[in-house]
Amino acid sequence: MSRLQLEGVSRRFGGLVAVSDLSFTVEPARITALIGPNGAGKTTTFNMVSGLIRPTSGRITLGAQDLTRLAPHRICMAGIGRSFQTPHIFGQMTVLENVMVGTRVEAPAGLLATGLRFPSAVHEDHDVADRAMQELVFMNLAHLADRRAGALALGQQRMVEVARALATRPKVLMLDEPAAGLTHAEVRGLKETLIKIRDKGIAVFLVEHNMRFVLRTAQHVVVLNFGEKLVEGPPDQIANDERVIAAYLGRGREAQLAQG
Amino acid sequence: MNTDVLLQFAVSGVTVGSIYALVALGFTLIFNATGIINFAQGQFVMLGGLIATTFANTLAWPLPLAVLAAIVLTTAVGAAVEALTIRPMRGRSVFTLIMITLGVSIILETAALLIWGTDPIFLSSFSGEAPIPFFGATLQPQMIWVLGGTVAAMAALWAFYRYTIFGQAMLACSINVDAAASVGINRGRMVMVAFALAAALGGLGGVLIAPITSTSYGIGLIMALKGFAAAIIGGMGSSLGAVIGGLALGLAEAFGTGLISSGYKDALALGLLIVFLVLRPQGLLGGK
Numbered sequence: 001m002s003r004l005q006l007e008g009v010s011r012r013f014g015g016l017v018a019v020s021d022l023s024f025t026v027e028p029a030r031i032t033a034l035i036g037p038n039g040a041g042k043t044t045t046f047n048m049v050s051g052l053i054r055p056t057s058g059r060i061t062l063g064a065q066d067l068t069r070l071a072p073h074r075i076c077m078a079g080i081g082r083s084f085q086t087p088h089i090f091g092q093m094t095v096l097e098n099v100m101v102g103t104r105v106e107a108p109a110g111l112l113a114t115g116l117r118f119p120s121a122v123h124e125d126h127d128v129a130d131r132a133m134q135e136l137v138f139m140n141l142a143h144l145a146d147r148r149a150g151a152l153a154l155g156q157q158r159m160v161e162v163a164r165a166l167a168t169r170p171k172v173l174m175l176d177e178p179a180a181g182l183t184h185a186e187v188r189g190l191k192e193t194l195i196k197i198r199d200k201g202i203a204v205f206l207v208e209h210n211m212r213f214v215l216r217t218a219q220h221v222v223v224l225n226f227g228e229k230l231v232e233g234p235p236d237q238i239a240n241d242e243r244v245i246a247a248y249l250g251r252g253r254e255a256q257l258a259q260g
Numbered sequence: 261m262n263t264d265v266l267l268q269f270a271v272s273g274v275t276v277g278s279i280y281a282l283v284a285l286g287f288t289l290i291f292n293a294t295g296i297i298n299f300a301q302g303q304f305v306m307l308g309g310l311i312a313t314t315f316a317n318t319l320a321w322p323l324p325l326a327v328l329a330a331i332v333l334t335t336a337v338g339a340a341v342e343a344l345t346i347r348p349m350r351g352r353s354v355f356t357l358i359m360i361t362l363g364v365s366i367i368l369e370t371a372a373l374l375i376w377g378t379d380p381i382f383l384s385s386f387s388g389e390a391p392i393p394f395f396g397a398t399l400q401p402q403m404i405w406v407l408g409g410t411v412a413a414m415a416a417l418w419a420f421y422r423y424t425i426f427g428q429a430m431l432a433c434s435i436n437v438d439a440a441a442s443v444g445i446n447r448g449r450m451v452m453v454a455f456a457l458a459a460a461l462g463g464l465g466g467v468l469i470a471p472i473t474s475t476s477y478g479i480g481l482i483m484a485l486k487g488f489a490a491a492i493i494g495g496m497g498s499s500l501g502a503v504i505g506g507l508a509l510g511l512a513e514a515f516g517t518g519l520i521s522s523g524y525k526d527a528l529a530l531g532l533l534i535v536f537l538v539l540r541p542q543g544l545l546g547g548k
Contacts, residue, residue, distance in 0.1 A: 052438055072441035081442070088439035090432050100425070101432045102443040128425065168443050 002063025002079070003027050004049065004172045004203060009058030011044055018044045020227045022058070026172060031194055031204040033214045036224035037247070042207040043085060045224070046176055049205075050082045051075040062171065081170030085177050085207075087157040091150025095141060095160050098149050099132035102167030132167055139163040139193065155186045159193075166197070173197060175206040179213045191217045215239055223247075264396025269518040270511065271394065275403045275472065277510020278410035279305070282465035283487025284494065284502035285417065286458035292434035292497055293447075293454035296357045300341060302484030303368040304462025308334045309475030310372060312467045313381045323386060331463040337368075338459020342452045350448070365480060372477035383470035406468045413464055414503060417457070421499075430454065434497075482526065489533035495543025504544060 004026040011019045019041040026032045034042050047053040049060055051072035060067045067075050081102075090098050136142045139159050144152065149160055158178055165173055178194075179187050187210070194217055198204050208214045214221060215235040222232040225247045231238065238244055283301055290298040308330050315326030345360050386405045391398040421427040433440040433450045441447060465483075466475065486509060494505025509529055516528040536543065 050442060052441070071446075072438070073444045073446045076442055076444035084439065084442075088436045088442075090435045090439070092435065093428070093431065097428060101428050101440075101445070164443060 002065075002171055004080070004205065005059075005061045006045075006049070007059045007061070009045070009048060009055045009060060011041075011048060011053060012056045017227050019048070019055075019224075022224070022227075022229055024222050024229065024232055026203045026205045027220070028171065028203045029198055029201045030220055031198050031206070031218045032220045032222065033218035034205070034207045034222050034224060035209075035211070035214055036230070039226075040224040041227040042224055043176060044227075046082065046174055046207055049075075049174065050080055076168055076170075079169075079171035080174065081165030081168045081172070082174040083158065083161040083165055083176055083178065085180070087154065087161050089149045089157050089160050089164070091148070093149055094146050095149050095152070095163075096129070096132055096136065096145040098160055099135050099164050099167045100128050102135075102164040103128050103131045135163040135167045138166070138196070140189075155182045158182070162193070170202060172203040172205055175204070175208075177207055177209060179208055179210045187213055262396075265518070266515075267395060268397040269514045271397050271399060271403065273511035273514030274507060275406050275510070276469075276513060277490075277507035278406050279465040279469045279483075279506075280486050280490040280509050281503045281506025282410055282413060282461045283483055284490035284506045285414070285499060286461045287487055287491040288497060288499055288502045289454045289458045289461070291491070293430065293451050294346070294357070295354050296346075296361065297488065298455075298458065299358065299361045299484050299488075300365040300368060300480075301361075301458060301462055301487055302482065303365050303372075303480035304334050304338060304459045305466040305469070305483045306372060306475065306477065306480040307337060307368065308463030308466025309383060309470035309479075310376050310381065310466075310477070311463075312470060313383050313475065314376075316383055317381070323384065327386075327467045330467050331460055334463030334466070335456050335460040338462075339452055339456040341459070342455035346451065346455070347448065365484065369477055369480055372480075376477055378477065380474040380476040381470075382474045383467065385471040400472065402468075402471045406472070409464060409468045413461060414499075417461075417499070420457075426453070485533075486529055489529050489536075492533055492541070492543055493536050495545035498543070498545045501543055501545035508544075 007023050009019060009022045010017065022045065034045060036042055044053060048055050049067070051067070051070055051074070055068060058068070062078055062080065065078050067078060067080070070078065090101065093101070133142065133145065136145055139162060141156070141159055141163055144156065149157065152160065162173070162175065162178070178190055182190060191213065194204050206218070215238070218235055220232065221235050221238040223230040223238060223244050230243055230247055231241055283305060286301045286304065287298060290296060290301070311333050312326050312330035315321040315329050316323050321329070341364055345364055346357060349357060349360060385400070385402045387401045389400070391400060421431050429440065429445045430450050430453065432443070433445055433447055437447060469475070487506070490505035490509045491502050492505070493508055494501025494503070509532065512532060513525050513529055517525050
């Protein structure tokens with residue numbers, strides 16, 4: 001299995017340093033969380049890995065492959081799947097169609113050959129529709145397959161986005177604040193889902209604000225502050241780290257950290 | 261004024277409106293893929309018609325073959341326009357790209373002037389000239405070709421979006437570029453396909469209308485303006501809106517010409533465009 005590695009990655013926007021000399025590794029079959037106060041550079045880091053923003057300097061690799069200068073769709077083909085902070089689903093399409101669009105990454109070269117088939121089409125195309133359906137079953141979304149994706153509740157939209165990312169068969173699944181806006185029950189379900197995904201051998205990499213969720217779900221936590229890595233380690237170590245408590249939560253608020 | 265005359269206006273309005281609808285659909289395709297207004301869109305109509313006249317009149321090819329060749333070549337020109345002028349400028353502002361399409365429009369028009377000269381050229385009708393009575397009005401057989409061709413093109417486009425993976429990928433790209441890229445969709449390729457399809461629609465419009473109105477090097481700009489007006493009236497970005505806008509514009513022109521004066525034909529279309537831009541810029545069907 002291949003690991004995602006950031007080596008000395010920096011990004012400046014004009015005079016502002018959003019991310020500075022950041023290095024860490026996202027291991028396969030492990031849930032890694034990137035946390036930090038607002039503006040710490042978490043989403044910038046995500047966007048650099050998925051190719052929406054180019055690093056000013058540094059290197060990002062997945063296994064032996066250098067992703068640093070690749071276009072976003074190539075990065076997806078290399079094995080990076082992602083969700084967005086506000087769900088970017090294809091609202092006018094059905095849930096199944098959303099996920100089917102994810103499966104097409106499988107045949108990048110034969111696109112014209114396979115893509116223009118008129119299978120009354122795609123719907124009877126067993127490879128594509130079945131694979132998309134499998135992802136929906138895996139995510140407990142099968143009952144929503146024919147619903148218009150834009151009409152779903154926020155939590156369901158997030159899960160559709162995860163299913164769509166899984167359909168690209170990623171080695172690394174990146175989730176930008178997957179727990180935001182979810183109910184308590186949905187958050188519990190999310191935790192179980194992420195563990196199921198991890199147990200397939202996929203590297204789960206998330207940005208998250210919900211500390212309690214992170215500490216209970218992740219096996220490895222990277223803490224960012226002002227664009228720099230403050231510390232990284234297992235959750236119990238992070239929860240008791242003086243620097244994290246001072247920088248991330250402010251003094252006198254340790255109790256909050258313990259309770260989430 | 262009796263109803264037969266009004267029916268005749270409606271028939272010619274729908275015919276011309278169909279062509280506007282094809283041009284407006286071309287605008288919509290490219291707008292959705294790139295956010296730009298392709299002012300060279302009308303030149304594809306001009307090219308389709310003129311290329312067909314060369315094959316059919318000059319080279320004496322059978323008409324169906326000439327028509328097919330004209331649409332294929334126009335499609336290739338559309339793809340080439342994207343590859344040579346739009347792709348190298350990726351990342352530039354939308355405004356810059358729109359100016360480029362205006363430049364391309366002038367280049368294509370000038371090239372056509374050098375190749376085909378200034379005289380209007382007719383293409384022969386697809387199936388004869390014998391008028392067909394239609395209630396109190398008369399239909400030219402070519403009008404049925406225009407309607408049938410337009411409906412077929414729309415159905416094909418709808419099926420392309422709805423039932424092919426490629427079409428779904430294009431739709432995904434137009435809904436959200438970043439999300440489409442995150443599932444491996446190559447936006448550059450989608451943009452090229454959008455230009456090729458838009459050119460194919462324009463070329464089809466050009467060959468369909470050439471037997472009725474004749475064609476010449478200079479019809480592109482006004483076609484682009486009419487198609488743009490139709491797209492705005494219907495709601496830029498909406499395919500259904502493009503069709504409705506095209507038909508509405510064609511009907512407004514036909515009735516305006518018939519009831520007031522043919523001198524106001526273009527003024528009426530552009531006046532409607534301005535009214536919509538000021539009072540309802542999102543068009544009849546809302547959209548972006």
